[in-house]
Amino acid sequence: MDQLYSSLFIMVLGVAGCVFYFFGSNIVLNLIFPTRGVSNMQMAKNIRRAASVRPWLFLGPALSFLGLYLVYPVFDSFMLSLSDRAGEDFVGLKNYVWLVNDREFRESLFNNLMWLLVVPAASTFFGLIIAAMTDKISWGNIAKSLIFMPMAISFIGASIIWKFVYDFRAEGSEQIGILNALVEYFGGTPEAWITIPFWNNFFLMVILVWIQTGFAMVILSAALRGIPEETVEAAVLDGANGIQIFFKILIPQIWGTIAVVWTTITITVLKVFDIVLAMTNGQWDTQVLANMMFDWMFRGGGDFGRGAAIAVVIMVAVIPVMVWNIRQANAQMEGR
Template sequence: MEQLASALGTVVVGVLGCVVYFYGSNWLLDRVYPANVASATKGIHNLTRAHQIRPWLFLGPALLALGLYLVYPAVESIRLSFYDNDSDTFVGLSNYVWLWSDQGFRQSMFNNMLWLLFVPAMSTFFGLVIAALTDRIWWGNIAKSLIFMPMAISFIGASIIWKFVYEYRGEGSNQIGILNAVVEALGMEPQAWITIPFWNNFFLMIILIWIQTGFAMVILSAALRGIPEETIEAAVIDGANGVEIFFYIMVPQIWKTIAVVWTTITITVLKVFDIVFAMTNGQWDTQVLANFMYDWMFRGGGDFGRGATIAVIIMLLVVPIMVWNIRSANSENRGH
């Protein structure tokens, strides 16, 4: 109850703070540059100046937060990557030379590549299929709500849920994990699933697919509804069946939206940390770049230089995809 009260109090204070700031800042701006003055020229000047300043009153807090929590950490990480573990001695490119020769980094990169190949593809595919199917049934909105629901769960919360799915008890003990219960019911031996090298990565990926499918479904469902009905009707008249209409008519018309969804999930995958941390803590060859960075930055006394170097690599991988994603979204918006 104490944590709940603290969370509610934080929300209330935050909302009231925003209301006070926006109303107060606008009230102050109108007092500094009043429109109702004796001189008409002065009034027009004040009104113009107030209109120029007012958008920045709304953008100001967001820009400050972005600068403090995004721009500054990025610049500081780049700086730290050229220093030693205590950030005292300049070592140049030594941390980058170490990185490319480190077995742990290569393992993390390999696992991240697996995640990049599997998670965006499966999430987008399932989201697209579900979006197309749910538009054809009367209870489609209920189904969409249920599928989207995991998006409201934090990655840590989702990991805890899936821990019970993969849970393994020793031989002779009652298995409480859902997957092992099914395996036992089929007459097979239960397994400690998340300790099986290589395949355990896919068991972890399923958690993120479960979460991201709802996001893909919502975006792609909106895109599918934007397809002109005349196109579908013309295809039906020409004798196309449902599968042909889906792959040859619908998918090509929303391809840009599919690409945006795909790359958005890709960015999430490149930064994945919580699921691996909560499920395996990087053990059994499940380490990914974000967890690798965390280990070097904060564990065993910490090595800020090497941790920052890994963070820079993650940033270099994310930024090009993010730029492409934004440009594609802007291009699609201009097309509409």
């Protein structure tokens, strides 16, 4: 109960602080640029000045926190990547040279590339198919709710669920893992699925596809509903069948949305960490960049230089995708 009371107190304090800042900043602004007791010309000038200052006054705290918790750590991480294990002495590009020559880094990079090829494509594809199918059935909203539900689960929670799916017990023992129980039921031999090199990466990818398909479905369903009915009706009158309408009429009209969904999931994949940590901790050739960064930064005494170098690599990989995603979203909002 103490934690609950503390949380409620912090929430009330935060809301009260925001209200106080809102009204207090307006009062101060009115004192600096008064609109009473001055000439009409001066009053007009003060109104314009106050109007130009007020947005920055309200944005100020948010920009300050962004600078403190987002911009500053980027520069600090880059400086750390040029430092030694303790983050004190300058070593130049030594950590990046180590990365290029490190076998585990190359393995992580290869695994991340596999995740990038499979997860965004599979999630977007299944999301699109499900969105199109559920819009045509009476119980479509119920189906969407069930498919979207994994989005409400944390990555760690989802990983624990799938650990039970992939669970392995020695042959002859009762299998509690769904997958091995099915394999045994059909006469097969149970396997420790997440320990099989190369293929275990795909078993881990299934978890993220399961989570992200709901996100893709919701966004693409909204896009499909925004397509003018006239274009579909015209295609029907011209003799187009369902498959032709889907691939030649519907998809071209929501291609921008598909691209945004794809790149959004791509950014998530580049930062994938929780699933690998919970399922394998990078063992059995499943290491990825974010988990490798965590290992070097916080385990075995920590190596701030090497951990920061891996973080910089992840950031550099994310930036182009993020910029393209923002441009696509802006273009779509402007109707281009």
